[in-house]
Amino acid sequence: MASNTPTINTNANPPAGYTGDGFFATKLSDLIGMARSCSLWPLPFATSCCGIEFMATMGPNYDLARFGAERMSFSPRQADILLVCGTIGKKLGPILKEIYLQMAEPKWVVAVGACASSGGIFDTYSVLQGIDKIIPVDVYVPGCPPRPEQILEGFMQVQAMAQSESLRRRDAPEYRALLESYNAQ
Numbered sequence: 368m369a370s371n372t373p374t375i376n377t378n379a380n381p382p383a384g385y386t387g388d389g390f391f392a393t394k395l396s397d398l399i400g401m402a403r404s405c406s407l408w409p410l411p412f413a414t415s416c417c418g419i420e421f422m423a424t425m426g427p428n429y430d431l432a433r434f435g436a437e438r439m440s441f442s443p444r445q446a447d448i449l450l451v452c453g454t455i456g457k458k459l460g461p462i463l464k465e466i467y468l469q470m471a472e473p474k475w476v477v478a479v480g481a482c483a484s485s486g487g488i489f490d491t492y493s494v495l496q497g498i499d500k501i502i503p504v505d506v507y508v509p510g511c512p513p514r515p516e517q518i519l520e521g522f523m524q525v526q527a528m529a530q531s532e533s534l535r536r537r538d539a540p541e542y543r544a545l546l547e548s549y550n551a552q
């Protein structure tokens with residue numbers, strides 16, 4: 368007989384702590400990290416072929432929803448993770464940056480594929496040679512195009528960062544300096 372038990376994402380396992388009779392104690396930061404990592408709302412910024420691979424990642428075979436990310440956000444203000452999929456022309460750069468600036472902290476950026484990471488095969492005057500020229504990037508997904516499994520791997524890398532990130536990291540001088548270097552304060 369088929370079980371009605373829902374599949375549980377292993378990332379939602381409770382953080383390390385102490386279990387007793389009727390209680391569980393852990394660090395607040397670990398709990399927040401777990402909640403964040405399992406509810407990352409993606410904003411796909413798709414301009415070309417890599418966007419199609421991202422659509423496949425959202426489909427039933429790969430099912431990004433398993434990771435708590437089924438809610439696409441096309442509003443930067445309600446997004447946690449910016450997935451840049453495709454070639455970014457220099458004219459598009461300021462728009463991408465504005466979207467990044469409109470996202471609230473904490474936020475993460477993934478460069479999906481060779482074009483977003485480095486310009487890819489388009490070593491031309493009109494193409495941005497990597498989005499990290501204008502915004503900070505947390506994870507680079509290689510490939511032209513990357514397969515959905517690779518996009519999932521990049522996503523899980525961000526989950527691991529969100530899970531373990533200190534609650535104070537975004538206020539740290541190093542992070543402020545990083546944003547200042549991108550004129551993104």
Ligand code: SF4
Pocket residue numbers: 415416417418452453454480481482483487488510511512513
């Ligand atoms: S990396 Fe390859 S597949 Fe992806 S947008 Fe560029 S040319 Fe297309």
